[in-house]
Amino acid sequence: MQLASRMSSIGTETAFEAAARARALEATGRSVIHLEIGEPDFDTPANIREAAKRAIDTGKTHYPPFPGIPELRSAIAADSALRRGFAPDPANVYVTVGGKGVMYYAILALVDPGDEVIVPDPGYPIYESVTRFVGGTPVAIPIRQENEFRLDPDELASLVTPRTKLIVINSPANPTGGVLTRGDLERIAAIAIEHDLAVLSDEIYSRILYDGAEHVSIAALPGMAERTIVLDGFSKTWAMTGWRLGYGIVPSWMGHGFGRLLINSVSGATTFAQWGAVEAIAGPQDEVDAMLREFQARRDLVVVGLNAIPGMTCLRPAGAFYVFPEISGTGLTGAELADRLLNEAGVSVLAGTAFGDVGRNHIRLSYATSRENISAALERIAGVVAPLVATGAAAR
Ligand SMILES: Cc1ncc(COP(=O)(O)O)c(C=O)c1O
Numbered sequence: 001m002q003l004a005s006r007m008s009s010i011g012t013e014t015a016f017e018a019a020a021r022a023r024a025l026e027a028t029g030r031s032v033i034h035l036e037i038g039e040p041d042f043d044t045p046a047n048i049r050e051a052a053k054r055a056i057d058t059g060k061t062h063y064p065p066f067p068g069i070p071e072l073r074s075a076i077a078a079d080s081a082l083r084r085g086f087a088p089d090p091a092n093v094y095v096t097v098g099g100k101g102v103m104y105y106a107i108l109a110l111v112d113p114g115d116e117v118i119v120p121d122p123g124y125p126i127y128e129s130v131t132r133f134v135g136g137t138p139v140a141i142p143i144r145q146e147n148e149f150r151l152d153p154d155e156l157a158s159l160v161t162p163r164t165k166l167i168v169i170n171s172p173a174n175p176t177g178g179v180l181t182r183g184d185l186e187r188i189a190a191i192a193i194e195h196d197l198a199v200l201s202d203e204i205y206s207r208i209l210y211d212g213a214e215h216v217s218i219a220a221l222p223g224m225a226e227r228t229i230v231l232d233g234f235s236k237t238w239a240m241t242g243w244r245l246g247y248g249i250v251p252s253w254m255g256h257g258f259g260r261l262l263i264n265s266v267s268g269a270t271t272f273a274q275w276g277a278v279e280a281i282a283g284p285q286d287e288v289d290a291m292l293r294e295f296q297a298r299r300d301l302v303v304v305g306l307n308a309i310p311g312m313t314c315l316r317p318a319g320a321f322y323v324f325p326e327i328s329g330t331g332l333t334g335a336e337l338a339d340r341l342l343n344e345a346g347v348s349v350l351a352g353t354a355f356g357d358v359g360r361n362h363i364r365l366s367y368a369t370s371r372e373n374i375s376a377a378l379e380r381i382a383g384v385v386a387p388l389v390a391t392g393a394a395a396r
Contacts, residue, residue: 006133006135009132009133009135010129010130010132010133011125011126011128011129011132011133012125012129013124013125013126013129014125014350014351014354015036015037015038015350015354016037018036018037018338018348018350018354019034019036019037019348021342021348022034022036022342022348025342025346030346031346032342032346032347032348033346033347033348033369033373033376033377033380034348034369034373035347035348035349035365035366035367035369035373035374035377036348036349036350036364036366037366038236038321038322038366038368039235039241039366039368040236040239040241040291040321040368041368041369041370042239042291042294043239044238044239044240044243044276045238045239045280045287045288047279047283047284047287048238048240048276048277048279048280048283049276050279051275051276051278051279051283052243052272052273052275052276052279054275055271055272055275055276056272060271060272060275061271061272062271063267063268063271064095064268064269064270064271064274065268066259066262066263066267066268067093067094067095067259067262067268068093068094068095068247068268068269068274069095069271069274069275069278070090071275071278072095072274072275072277072278072281073090073091073093073095074090075277075281075282076090076093076095076232076247076249076281077089077090077092077093077249078282079281079282080217080230080249083206083207083215084203084206084215084217084219084220084230085217085220086217086219086220086225086230086249088225088249089252091252091255092249092250092251092252092255093247093248093249094247094248094249094255094258094259094262095246095247095268095269095274095277096233096245096246096247096248096262096266096269097244097245097246097266097270098233098235098244098245098246099202099204099231099232099233099235099246099247100126100246101246101248101262101265101266101269102200102229102231102233102246102247102248103124103126103127103130103200103202103231104126104130104261105248105258105261105262105265106166106200106229106231106248106250106254106258107127107130107131107134107136107166107200108130108134108261109254109257109258109261110165110166110198110254111131111134111135111136111166112134112135112136112165113134113135113136114135114136114137114163115136115137115163115164115165115166116137116138116139116161116163116164116165117131117136117137117138117139117164117165117166117167117168118138118139118140118141118156118159118160118164118166118167118168119131119138119139119140119141119168120140120141120143120151120168120169120170120173120356121140121141121142121143121355121356121357121358121359122143122175122176122324122352122355122356122358122359122362123143123168123170123173123174123175123355123356124174124175124202124355125354125355125356127168127200127202128140128356136165139159139164140356140357140358141155141159142155142358143173143176143358144358145176145313145315145324145326145362148178148315149173149176149177149178149315149317149324150178150179150180150181150184151169151180151184151188153184153187153188153191156187156191160191160195160197164195164197165197165198166197166198166199166200167188167191167192167197167198167199167200168199168200168202169185169188169199169200169201169218170201170202170204170205171185171201171202171203171205171206171215171319172205172206172209172213172215172317172318172319172320173205173319173320174204174320174322174355175322175324175350175352175354175355175359175362175364176315176317176320176322176324177299177315177317177318177319177320177321177322177323177324178317178318178319179209179213179317179318179319180216181216182214182216185216185218185221186221188218189218189221189222189223189224192224192227193223193224193227196227197227198227198228198229199218199224199227199228199229200228200229200231201217201218201219201228201229201230201231202231203215203217203230203232204231204232204233204235204236204246205236205319205320205321206232207236207237207288207292208236208237208292208295208319208320208321209318209319210292210295210296210299210317210318210319211296211318213318213319217230219249225251226251226252226253227251228249228251229248229249229250229251229254230248230249230250231246231247231248232246232247232249233245233246233247234246234277234280234281236320236321237280237288238280238287238288239291240276240277240280243270243273243276243277244269244270244273245269245270245273245274245277295321295367295368297371298321298367298368298369298374299316299317299323299367300316301367301371301374301375301378302314302323302365302367302374302378303315303316303323305374305375305378306323306325306365306378306381308382309378309381309382309385309386310329310385310386310389311327311328311329311330311331311385311388311389311392312325312326312327312329312330312385313325313326313329314326321366321367321368322364322365322366322367323364323365323367324352324359324362324363324364324365325362325363325365326361326362327361327362327363327385328361329389330385330388330389330392331388331389331391331392332388333351333353333360333361334351334352334353334359334360334361334362334363335351335352335353335360337351337363337384337385338350338351338363340384341363341380341381341384344384345380345381345383345384346380347377347380347381349363349364349365350363350364351363351364352364
């Protein structure tokens with residue numbers, strides 16, 4: 001028996017594989033600090049857990065309407081009006097299994113074989129993987145540290161061809177923490193309108209912003225709601241990764257297709273989890289504020305700590321919970337350094353190339369873990385890197 005030929009073009013998300021490798025090492029008795037996976041270490045706030053328990057106990061255990069329960073779709077639309085300044089009709093909101101579901105459905109619904117999709121490099125690997133899976137061609141737009149990890153709109157314009165169908169943007173970004181400015185988004189919007197392109201705007205980290213940075217959704221810019229699919233969800237903001245809940249806000253012309261894909265795959269997201277999500281989005285937000293304060297303190301700790309290690313330079317990102325230091329001063333590539341950190345020091349990070357070739361001289365660290373873990377990891381990293389840099393300097 002053989003797999004279908006399309007299976008040769010599907011990729012993966014290295015973070016899951018790296019986590020499995022790290023756990024295997026741990027199982028041999030080694031101590032491993034996990035900085036590889038993009039998952040808050042906090043528990044889901046109690047009010048959200050209680051709401052889901054109540055839902056189970058009151059019989060909310062049947063199939064949901066496939067696009068989501070009306071209470072949640074309305075709450076998401078109201079939240080979008082408040083935070084994005086973009087007030088969709090609740091009918092255009094589709095609740096999915098993870099924000100990842102939106103990515104999958106949007107690309108499946110829009111991309112024909114041979115179509116080109118502009119994806120960030122470095123960027124979340126699933127954009128590229130699903131594009132290839134459906135026979136499309138991913139075209140990488142470089143995201144560089146020199147440009148504060150923001151894409152260059154002129155470079156974006158130069159990548160558009162008659163085959164371009166979709167531009168994927170992600171702000172705040174995984175893996176860099178970079179945040180696009182209103183000016184950047186206005187220029188991206190102008191390109192999308194001029195060439196009649198759709199935009200998948202991955203806003204899963206839109207609440208995880210520091211130093212007063214503002215979240216601007218491209219969907220709120222003039223002429224963009226009808227060509228933008230907004231991807232957001234519950235995993236990151238409310239520490240609900242295991243609930244597997246996300247949502248898409250899609251233009252009306254896509255709604256039918258989007259709904260069909262939901263019906264053909266999952267029939268809707270878990271009903272009682274959706275009741276928990278109503279509480280998450282519409283209930284008290286003080287725990288979110290507390291988590292954000294803690295993330296910011298961790299960010300500062302990791303940025304200062306990494307910049308104190310010779311051979312590394314690390315920007316202070318304004319969003320998400322990742323840093324993406326440049327490490328060429330160690331004399332190693334990101335992949336080589338990630339291997340050595342795991343094997344020699346028990347620190348699990350990802351190679352920058354897990355997110356595209358442009359990340360070759362970077363590693364990604366998630367600081368969604370305790371300050372104690374971060375401090376211990378920094379010491380261990382310094383222990384591996386300092387001798388490398390000293391030997392390299394001596395050799396020069
Ligand atoms: C950029 C980005 N988009 C989407 C997702 C998917 O999140 P989920 O499916 O848990 O909602 C992630 C998760 O790591 C992410 O980093």
